[in-house]
Amino acid sequence: MSTPLNIPCPHCSALNRVPAERIGEQPTCGRCKLALFDGHPVELTATNFDAITGRGDLPVLVDFWAPWCGPCVGFAPVFVQAARQFEPRLRLAKLDTEAEQQLAQRFNIRSIPTLILFRHGREIARQSSALNATQLQQFIEAALVQA
Numbered sequence: 001m002s003t004p005l006n007i008p009c010p011h012c013s014a015l016n017r018v019p020a021e022r023i024g025e026q027p028t029c030g031r032c033k034l035a036l037f038d039g040h041p042v043e044l045t046a047t048n049f050d051a052i053t054g055r056g057d058l059p060v061l062v063d064f065w066a067p068w069c070g071p072c073v074g075f076a077p078v079f080v081q082a083a084r085q086f087e088p089r090l091r092l093a094k095l096d097t098e099a100e101q102q103l104a105q106r107f108n109i110r111s112i113p114t115l116i117l118f119r120h121g122r123e124i125a126r127q128s129s130a131l132n133a134t135q136l137q138q139f140i141e142a143a144l145v146q147a
Helices: 049-054 070-086 101-106 133-146
Strands: 004-008 015-019 042-044 060-065 091-096 114-119 122-128
Touching (some): 049 091, 070 091, 070 133, 114 133, 122 133
Parallel strands (some): 042 091
Antiparallel strands (some): 004 015
8 A cells, every 4th residue: 555645626725635556546525526637737826826736745737828828828738638648647737827927926937838847836847938749748757757
């Protein structure tokens, strides 16, 4: 039996303990009963950012984007596909820098899209610019080695 992983719920931010060997079995939140992984990036706000990126045991890849940014909008389907591919190995999340300007400032976001991989709330890797699916996969694989 392996050590349980702490997984924040993407819906209610409750911390769930999931046995590592059962993480691929579609676990649900003990509080809200919704799926912990649904193959879509989590929408981050000031309310849930620290809970999702800092409290869990999984790395979290955050896409800092804006709705007016053409490259961001074009990159969105690639990022969604990566969520389907990499969950539950890591969590993917999106943060709208227009709606959450203080968080964008906190992480010194100067260009978008910017990807930041967090592990226990600490920045592990950063990439600015939209990527194609192959480039994103390469970035994730290289960053996970550091995580």
